[in-house]
Amino acid sequence: MATYYLFETATGYSLFEGKSIEEIGGLLASVQESITSLKRFKKIVKLHAFMPFTLAEQALENMQEISAGRYHKDLKNFLKMNMPSVKKNKYKLAVEDSRLPNALNEIFPDLCCIKNETTNEIFRGIRMHFDEMIEGFDVKNLARGQLGLAHAYSRSKVMTDIKRYDKHII
C-alpha cells in the first residue's frame, strides 16, 4: 500500500510517492539516516506530481489557506488531478499539518490521511532534498519564491488595513 506525501512550498504543490509506512515504519532509524543521503532517500520516495504557482497572488492566497489549516481550490484541483482513485487503490496521504485531514475529508470523504513520527522524518528528507528531487525546475526558484512570498505574506499580516496610508485626516 503506497503512501503519497503532500509537500507545499512557496513555488507550488508537490506530491511524492513512497513505500508504505508499514513497510518502512519499523525502520525509523534507517529513515533518519537515509535522509542525509539523496541517493538513499530517492529509494524511499520519488516525485509523483508538481504544480507550480503561476502568479505571486496565487502563491499568497494558497499560503494563507495552508497557514490556517484549510485548503485552497488549487490544492483541491491538484489532488483531484494527481491522486489515484481512492476506491480502486488503497493508499494513504501523508500530511505535515494535523489540521489538514479534517479539511480534506470534506472533499475526499474516503481519503485516509496519515501523520506520525515516520512521516515527519520523510518530510524532513523531502525538505532537505527538494531542489534535487524536483529536477527540471530552476533550483534558485525555491529560495527566490520563499523570499517573495514571505514579504507578501508578512505584509498582509502587518498591514491588515491596506488602505491605512490613504486615509486623510480631515
Added chain:
Amino acid sequence: PRGGPRGGAKVIVEPHRFPGVYIIRGKEDMIGTRSLAPGETVYQEKKVQIQEGEIKIEYRVWNPYRSKIAATILGGVEQLGIRPGCKVLYLGAASGTTVSHVADIVGLEGSVYAVEFSERSGRDLVNMAKKRINVVPIVDDARHPIRYRMLVPMVDVLFADVAQRDQARILALNAQHYLKNGGRFLISIKANCIDSTVEPSVVFEREIETLKELGFVPEEMITLEPYEVDHAAVSGVYRPS
C-alpha cells in the same frame, strides 16, 4: 556614554575568530559586522568606514547591551554556528536589529528566516528586510512552525530568543521540522521568564536537562553578564551523527 570612534579617530578593524564578525579597535574595543546595506542604519547603531584602496567598507557596531548574540560572542562562546553562507532560522526576531547583524554575517550566500509574531515589531522587520535581500521576514507564531512551512527550508542553525516559559519546546518543534541533522542551536534563556521562584542557575540547569530530553546535545552555557542580568545562552548540536 558616547565612547567609540569619533570623526577622525584612528580605528583599526580586525577579523574576529568567528568569520563575518569583526573587532573594531578604537578608544575602546567593540565588535561589529560588515554592512550589507552601506549608508543605512537599522537602530541608530554607530558606523565605521574603512578605506581599503578604492573602496570604502562600512562596519556596523554591534551593541552587546542590545543583542544577546553579541553578548554571547563577547561572553566567549566557543562555537557560534552562524557563519558566512549558512542558513539561519531565527525565532523571536523582534524589530530585526540583531537579525540585521546575523544577515551581515551570513552574507548574500546565506539567508536568515526571521520569525516574529508581534505585528508591530513585524512591520519594522519587514522594512529592514527590504534593504537586506538575504532576510526572509515571517510574521507568524513560532509556536506553530507548521504554519510557515511553505517559507522555510532545512537550515544549518536555529536560534531562539522568545522569552516564553515553554521555549525549549518551541525550539524543539522548529528543529523537528527545519534543523538539519548535526545542525547547531543557540537559545537565550531569561531565568525569570521560566521560573521566578528559584535561583537562575537552577532554571538554567533544568532548561539544559529539558533540551537534552528533546534531542539536543547542549555543549556550552554562557551567562550574559554584565550585558543582561540572569540571562544565559546555551549552544549545542541537534541530532549529531
